[in-house]
Amino acid sequence: MSVSTTTTPLTDTPFEIGARTFGSRLIVGTGKYADNETMVRAIEASGADIVTVAVRRVDLDRTKEEGVLHHLDPERVFLLANTAGCYSAEDAVRYARLAREAGFNDFVKLEVIGDQETLLPDVDGLLQAARTLASEGFKVMAYTNDDLITALRLEDAGCAAVMPLASPIGSGLGLVNPFSIRTIKRRLAVPVIVDAGVGTASDACLTMEQGVDGILMNTAIAEAREPVAMARAMRQAVSAGRLAYLAGRMPRREVAVPSSPQRGMLD
């Protein structure tokens, strides 16, 4: 009996953003952790290369309040500064410039928020800030809604990556519109990274199965009862979802098809 063992190896393409290659498709935030030690251990467990940080005033009255750099080694993680909390293009550009001056890299996670309740983006401000920052040489990774037209315009504005939400920031509602995400991924040439809304490992897996290049998450890990364990689960879910996407799922059918032979049954 001859058995064919020839298989096509599932070699993934590198995860590249702005001409830089990263090992992990999971990007994690550093906010909302109960303590810094848990944050550091969770990041370690997540296997993430890229971690996000925010730019804020130094608290001069409580100088013991240390910045996040006291806990993270910029030699070991790639610091991605965000413009979270900015409600205008002007503010977002200001925060991005401050972040770049810190001297680590010229990447920025651009957020221009338009509404306090939903934290949905202000599309006009987002596009304006993206154009300005791209023209200044920033590698802009733009947090956006799941609208294809906005995503196309962000790509056209020179963004290095477009980051549509799965559902609102911090909501944990998971991937509410897989169709939109797939459409954006299919139509854009730059990396599409789903940012915000993932609640648990199955959400991350399902999101990666849509074919997107990566996921950025914070609250799902930081607010888990055991953040370090959840970080590990997310790492595996992102890997599993990516592999399932590459493997190609079976077709959906509305009828059952038996898995066992129908012939050879006893009389």
Added chain:
Amino acid sequence: MPNPTITVTVNGAERTVEGRPSVRELLGLLDLDPRQVVVEVNREIVRRPALDTLSLADGDRVEVVHFVGGG
């Protein structure tokens, strides 16, 4: 004769300092490591080489920022 003082606003709070300190000297007074922060004076970012050469003037608005946890 005592040194003349100036008043500057740092992160939203007024502070009186002696003479006209450089930005690096101000950070020293605030017990901050210049490598851990980025400074704006009157909404202009202070590039690293200017930390020593830029002297503060009365009424300057200074912002000192750093990285904190965020998503």
